[in-house]
Amino acid sequence: MRNGMLNFALVLSFLASGAMPARAAGSEDDFKAAYAAADAANKEAGKLRNQWTTTANTLAAAKKAADAGDFDKATASAKEAEALAKASIFQATSEKTRWKEMEIR
Amino acid sequence: MKLRSAITLASAALVIAALTLAGALPSGAADKVDPVADAKAFRKFFTDKFPKVKLEDFVNGPYSMNEDLYRQWQEKEQFPPYEFSLEMGKEMFSKPFKNGKTYADCFPNGGIGVRQNYPVFDDKEGKVITLELALNRCREANGEAPYSYVRDEMAALTAYMAFTSRGKPMDIKIPDDPRALAAYENGKEYFYTRRGQLNFSCATCHVQSPGERIRAEVLAPALGIVNAMPIYRSEWSGMGTTSRRFTTCNSQIRGVPLSPQDDEYRNVEYYLSYVSNGLPISGPGARP
Numbered sequence: 284m285r286n287g288m289l290n291f292a293l294v295l296s297f298l299a300s301g302a303m304p305a306r307a308a309g310s311e312d313d314f315k316a317a318y319a320a321a322d323a324a325n326k327e328a329g330k331l332r333n334q335w336t337t338t339a340n341t342l343a344a345a346k347k348a349a350d351a352g353d354f355d356k357a358t359a360s361a362k363e364a365e366a367l368a369k370a371s372i373f374q375a376t377s378e379k380t381r382w383k384e385m386e387i388r
Numbered sequence: 389m390k391l392r393s394a395i396t397l398a399s400a401a402l403v404i405a406a407l408t409l410a411g412a413l414p415s416g417a418a419d420k421v422d423p424v425a426d427a428k429a430f431r432k433f434f435t436d437k438f439p440k441v442k443l444e445d446f447v448n449g450p451y452s453m454n455e456d457l458y459r460q461w462q463e464k465e466q467f468p469p470y471e472f473s474l475e476m477g478k479e480m481f482s483k484p485f486k487n488g489k490t491y492a493d494c495f496p497n498g499g500i501g502v503r504q505n506y507p508v509f510d511d512k513e514g515k516v517i518t519l520e521l522a523l524n525r526c527r528e529a530n531g532e533a534p535y536s537y538v539r540d541e542m543a544a545l546t547a548y549m550a551f552t553s554r555g556k557p558m559d560i561k562i563p564d565d566p567r568a569l570a571a572y573e574n575g576k577e578y579f580y581t582r583r584g585q586l587n588f589s590c591a592t593c594h595v596q597s598p599g600e601r602i603r604a605e606v607l608a609p610a611l612g613i614v615n616a617m618p619i620y621r622s623e624w625s626g627m628g629t630t631s632r633r634f635t636t637c638n639s640q641i642r643g644v645p646l647s648p649q650d651d652e653y654r655n656v657e658y659y660l661s662y663v664s665n666g667l668p669i670s671g672p673g674a675r676p
Binding site: 329332333334335336337339367370371374375378381382383385386387388 | 426429430433576577580581582583584585587589591592595596639642643644646652
């Protein structure tokens with residue numbers, strides 16, 4: 284049941300981050316706000332010692348798109364990175380107790 | 389559905405799930421730390437799961453799980469791929485530092501036949517000291533630059549030290565010190581904690597799935613897994629230290645690896661080594 288909930292939450296977050304069409308954000312300001320939120324969430328995951336490589340890769344993709352002037356793509360990537368970072372925070376938080384379920388006793 | 393709404397919904401689901409889980413589960417801190425009982429249960433789990441595998445064979449990792457691989461390995465051992473590293477390690481170990489001292493001056497019994505005692509718990513520092521860390525501290529104490537924990541030099545030195553301990557039973561001590569017990573418990577927590585986007589723990593592969601294939605690889609059992617370190621991996625076309633194994637495991641599950649010899653890795657090596665007590669050192673090993 285608990286596994287099911289976690290999987291559901293993670294899948295939902297991935298769907299939100301990857302499978303949904305990107306909103307046409309358009310502006311550099313939108314990108315900057317989205318990137319700052321994603322970066323902050325990823326830093327929080329770092330404090331929990333649980334960053335994901337995919338978050339870093341998606342943040343890098345956002346930066347690259349912004350550097351190329353494609354702020355729609357950059358904003359979408361930044362939002363995806365934020366969703367990934369939040370999922371990693373959720374994972375680290377829930378695992379503080381859930382790890383016991385897997386322990387050999 | 390707009391992206392922002394979707395993310396908000398997903399975030400809400402995450403928070404609700406987190407709160408539900410946090411409230412529903414008991415705190416692990418309330419449990420008593422009992423390494424002796426843990427080790428007994430750990431060994432029983434694997435011997436029950438693989439009744440045909442001899443206890444001392446678990447240190448041979450995937451070869452103990454698969455007859456074809458076992459035969460291939462026996463042939464490979466005629467001309468083992470780690471031999472060049474072993475020779476290099478032997479030479480490095482005996483070569484004096486600039487100050488005239490050697491690694492032998494840093495270890496009990498001159499560093500020969502002692503690998504089975506590492507990691508140790510240092511009561512002055514209050515932390516776990518792995519063999520790799522002890523080697524680099526030896527270098528630094530003698531005015532030499534430390535080696536990378538994931539490259540050939542460290543693998544060669546640990547390969548040689550492991551070779552001088554081959555067949556000796558792993559013999560990790562946990563002193564009656566709350567800091568040592570905490571390090572052990574933290575190592576255990578790290579071992580069972582899921583991480584990375586793939587949501588895997590060390591135990592997902594090495595407790596739940598040993599003997600199964602993950603792509604082309606046959607997964608090794610956790611029991612005795614550290615006894616074979618360091619290893620030559622055909623996949624790497626080279627030698628790998630324990631540090632290299634831990635960091636690459638993390639990146640393979642899409643987690644950002646910690647720095648080699650961070651506390652988490654030292655503690656998990658302490659835990660894994662303790663629960664493998666009594667099984668022979670088989671390193672250096674070779675793996676597909």
